[in-house]
Amino acid sequence: MAYxxxxxxxxxxxxxxxxxGTIMGIVALWNWIDYARLTNEGIHTQGEVVEMIRxxxxxxxxxxxxxxxxxxxxHQYQSNIYSSPPSYHVGERVEVWYNxxxxxxxxxxxxxxxxxxxxxxxxxxxxxGIGYGGLIYQILKKRxxxxxxxxxxxxEADFTGVGLDTSFKVNGSSPYVVECxxxxxxxxxxxxxxxxxxxxxxxxLIQQKTIRVLIDPNNPGLYDVDISFLPEQGx
Numbered sequence: 001m002a003y004x005x006x007x008x009x010x011x012x013x014x015x016x017x018x019x020x021g022t023i024m025g026i027v028a029l030w031n032w033i034d035y036a037r038l039t040n041e042g043i044h045t046q047g048e049v050v051e052m053i054r055x056x057x058x059x060x061x062x063x064x065x066x067x068x069x070x071x072x073x074x075h076q077y078q079s080n081i082y083s084s085p086p087s088y089h090v091g092e093r094v095e096v097w098y099n100x101x102x103x104x105x106x107x108x109x110x111x112x113x114x115x116x117x118x119x120x121x122x123x124x125x126x127x128x129g130i131g132y133g134g135l136i137y138q139i140l141k142k143r144x145x146x147x148x149x150x151x152x153x154x155x156e157a158d159f160t161g162v163g164l165d166t167s168f169k170v171n172g173s174s175p176y177v178v179e180c181x182x183x184x185x186x187x188x189x190x191x192x193x194x195x196x197x198x199x200x201x202x203x204x205l206i207q208q209k210t211i212r213v214l215i216d217p218n219n220p221g222l223y224d225v226d227i228s229f230l231p232e233q234g235x
Contacts, residue, residue: 009170014134021128028120035117038107042097043070047108049092053078061086067096069103077106087111148224152214157182157193157225159211162203165194175199178227180211184220195225199233206230 047067054061060082069075077098081087087110088094095109107113157180164174175197182191193213216222 010134010138014131014138016131017127018131018135021124021126021131024120024127025124028117028124031120032117035107035113038097038099038105042099042105042107045096045098047077047094047096049088049090049094050076052086052088052090055082060084063088063092063094063108065094065096065106065108067098069098070100075103077104077108079108079112081112081115083111083115144222145224148214148216148222151216152224153217154226155182155213155215156210157191157213159206159209162201162206163194165197168197173199176201178202178206178211178225180213180225182213182215182220189220191220191223193223193225195227198227198230202227202230 045067047065049063050066051064052061053064061084062079062082063086064076064078066074066076075098077096097107099105160179160181163177163179165177166174168174176199177197178195180193182193183189184191193211195211212226214224214226
């Protein structure tokens, strides 16, 4: 289980970001749809800010708006959006849309209408961008490896050593990588190759001077270092 988790850590990591981003996107869309529904189907009237309520830390204010229902009686609505500096002031007239079946379901003109969709929309872009971008990259990477295994050109690269990928950690540990290099004599370019992650030190198990690498003949920068000769990692 631990071995599976380490080998699939990035998929798990980006999957969490994608899940959070999706939830944030749904909340943003729901808030926007709810506001649009109220402004399209609710009763439109004008209200007046009669009071500003401070939140528990005393730093932000939310308006209390009084407006007249279709029945003629007055109704008060307290916004749940606090801001500093305040977006409204006592005595200000504000456009109001309310649900006639539930007058406490209200949409106010101004910050009340766009703040929640904006905040959750930004979270969606950040978390969703990281999550879905990372997932797509990992999926394409696995597809490239599969393609190379069937269509790649096999070369022998010079083994240069075993290193640690310190840019990647799981539970405080970094994986090992087999490093090698290959000179493409047709272009006189030297390519540096690193294997996929290995969760044990394979140094004593590598006796050969060259390592088999599968490359795309049209793009030697697309490669997969063949480490199938190494023992599989146990759980």
